[in-house]
Amino acid sequence: MEHHASCSEYHKGESIYYQDSAAAFGYRILSGAARESVSLTDGRRQIVGFLLPGDISGLWARGTHSYSSEAIVEPTIVARYSRRYIEGLIESDSEVARLLHQLALDAVERLQDRMTLLGKASALEKVSGFLLQMANRNDVFGLPMSRYDIADYLAIAVETVSRSLTGLRQQRIIALLGSRQVSIIDRLALERITGREPPISH
Amino acid sequence: MEHHASCSEYHKGESIYYQDSAAAFGYRILSGAARESVSLTDGRRQIVGFLLPGDISGLWARGTHSYSSEAIVEPTIVARYSRRYIEGLIESDSEVARLLHQLALDAVERLQDRMTLLGKASALEKVSGFLLQMANRNDVFGLPMSRYDIADYLAIAVETVSRSLTGLRQQRIIALLGSRQVSIIDRLALERITGREPPISH
DNA sequence: CGGTCCCTTGACATTCATCAACGTCGGTGG
């Protein structure tokens, strides 16, 4: 399948694809990071997801992309696959079909996680949940995106993101090594803030 | 496939499946309605989705259900399918595989809609967007769920839902025929609110 | 009746968005 892919390098801020454009390709981030966003007519922007290395994008849209996608680190390298080709493969190769189905399930799972994040009541809960999502078992990790991106992702103001982070820092729940590097000191406290209930036995 | 299904009738408030229980079955609502919810440690509840007749549930979870599901109207009739059986079918019947894949894509689409709803800034925007989602081409429709359910779905307080609705009613954008029946009078105004605008003054 | 939901409204408290100012960092050109 790899020889049906083409790789491109994108600069920070550069668009990978545009909202409402024909969804002819699937994309896969090889290095760097990107954001998927919707822009509203009044200039507000809603970020619907971040793409990290290994992540797939553009495969679930029907017809046209619902979102646009832009690189957010310098540089970001992306592989592009023809969807027509992929869909042909699905028909002929049940192994590929299974893989694609699995990827769709992954997408559902991530969307559900994101939903429960947005459903949180307070800004502190949202930020804490976001950090836990970004901390993939690793207590120290980098944030490739800006505070503005985080704000638009969580649907709160930039200032509130900043204040929540300094609040967490002052309580020694996290430490910040520079503004884009986070270290979780007290993971339990973070999880308590987000408030997911432990399993109930029957 | 139908003879591998079993139908059950649920009373209002009765659980169809439980959070963290083994996801052994897929479900399909035949009549009535249900809600999918997560309960948080502090007693708050987050509703992640409503299930209306024809809707599918439980097929995307891996291992255990992330949510619990309860009937919200009296009575609610649900068909239950063994997932093991379905997964066997996927292997052997590419037609079923395609159908299931399609259903997964639908699920992604609905989750994305819901996400953009939650991403809205103001409560009025959320409620308006919710009404538009429930009004499926039909300007007059019923709301099977209570105000509390709507509140937990949109992550706002019950009182705010109520106030938003009376606000819309006072501006003659909607009419309420009893508390569970809505008639959209000015769909354009609703869409304008959802799109981007601050509250309209009177 | 008397109880229990469900819905609405009012009064008040709190959170958060907004506006404004300032600091930092990295790049760029004088």
Add this chain to the structure above:
DNA sequence: CCACCGACGTTGATGAATGTCAAGGGACCG
């Protein structure tokens, strides 16, 4: 090298939106 600039991040002050608390009414049911 330094001055300047723009992007980004933080902090403070303030008002508006919304959560919280309280009360009451209506529908349904025993």
